[in-house]
Amino acid sequence: MTYYRILFGLLLLVASLSSHAALRVVTTTQDLAAIAEAVGGEQVKVESLTPGTRDPHFASAKPSMIRQVFRADLLLVIGADMEIGWLPPLLQSARNGKVQPGNPGYLDLSTGVPLLGQVSGPIDRSMGDVHAKGNPHYWLDPRNGVRMAEAIASRLSELDPAHEGEYRGRLADFKQTMASRLPHWSADLAALKGQPVIAYHKSLIYLADAFEFNIVDEVEPKPGIAPSAASLSALVARIRSDEIGLLLMEPHYERRSARYLNEQTGIGIAVLPQSVGATPEIVTYFDLFDAIVAALTSAGGA
Ligand SMILES: [Zn+2]
Incomplete structure (x- = not known):
């Protein structure tokens, strides 16, 4: 009887610990990581798979990256084929069902922004590195940063409804900072x-x-x-x-x-x-x- 009581106590402890544990957010780029940190605050632990010093079109899948994706609760990607050369094999090796495309732990931010530079008609290699879905460098429009922050706040709220208020509050701060900075950048x-x-x-x-x-x-x-x-x-x-x-x-x-x-x-x-x-x-x-x-x-x- 006591064993059961101890076991039950332990289970409760584990349950309460995990409900307080931060969501593990893994991003393909540091831009996504910065926005996820701004919106997620102490409720998230964010890691970027690639550093901002590198050309985001290229990365080689290292074992450490497979471990990061394996442990992720949420994977944020630029999409529009930006990571097409390296993310699919990484997703396959990591074997984490939560963050596979189509599941709530996978968020492609390109789906929430108006993409420019869509190429219509047939595409072949002679045209260079063009993407039918549109140009994937959309985070370089600060207005898209707000759209990305909105999408991330919604998904975090879905995965962790207990902290929705915090995510919404930080999103409001993010939007306010953007609204105050954008006119200065435009003026400069x-x-x-x-x-x-x-x-x-x-x-x-x-x-x-x-x-x-x-x-x-x-x-x-x-x-x-x-x-x-x-x-x-x-x-x-x-x-x-x-x-x-x-x-x-x-x-x-x-x-x-x-x-x-x-x-x-x-x-x-x-x-x-x-x-x-x-x-x-x-x-x-x-x-x-x-x-x-x-x-x-x-x-x-x-
Ligand atoms: Zn490019």
């Missing part, structure tokens, strides 16, 4: 409005949409395809004829082409962090835009 970038610029990769169309500048060309002749001597000289001609003053690129791309274009035309170069964690100072989603705006203004683009 006012001079860039309507200006033609060149981007290295087709990754900054959301940033351009948010702050109303025009990306008229890319250094990559096709997404994911390195520039050639011929494509670079065509770009030199275009920069001169269209009087394009600024080239934007992420830190993980080669700098030789940008230096060449700068030598030939005097075009300004702004190296923009593309993710939270790209530098140690960029800890929150708001820090990311502070850093992007600072890089753009110091490059003389605004």
Whole structure:
């Protein structure tokens, strides 16, 4: 009888411990992790599978990542084929039913934002790294950050209804911070409005949409395809004829082409962090835009 009582007591203890345990949230990128932390607070334990210093298109599935996915209660992904090269085998190896696509522990944030750059018609390899679902770099529009935070708060509330009030409260704070910062970023970038610029990769169309500048060309002749001597000289001609003053690129791309274009035309170069964690100072989603705006203004683009 006493054994049963002890056993019952232990079961109650385990049950109460697990109801207080934080939800394990695993994200494919640090941007998702930063938003999940802002909304989840102490109710979540968040880990990103990749660091913000790397090109988010590529990752190699390490055993530590399989363990992270295996233990996850919720997996947050960018989607729109961003992780297509590395996440499916990881999901398969991790054998965690909770976070398989279609289950409540899997949340693809691309489904809740308006995607730009949808390609219609047949797609083949000659077109470069294009995605039928649309361009996956949507976290670079701060307005999409709010949509992502809303989707994460809803899913956390669904998985952990006891703390819905906390999730909703932190979401409201997130939206308020965004509402107070966005006008300042727009004001700082006012001079860039309507200006033609060149981007290295087709990754900054959301940033351009948010702050109303025009990306008229890319250094990559096709997404994911390195520039050639011929494509670079065509770009030199275009920069001169269209009087394009600024080239934007992420830190993980080669700098030789940008230096060449700068030598030939005097075009300004702004190296923009593309993710939270790209530098140690960029800890929150708001820090990311502070850093992007600072890089753009110091490059003389605004
Ligand atoms: Zn891309």
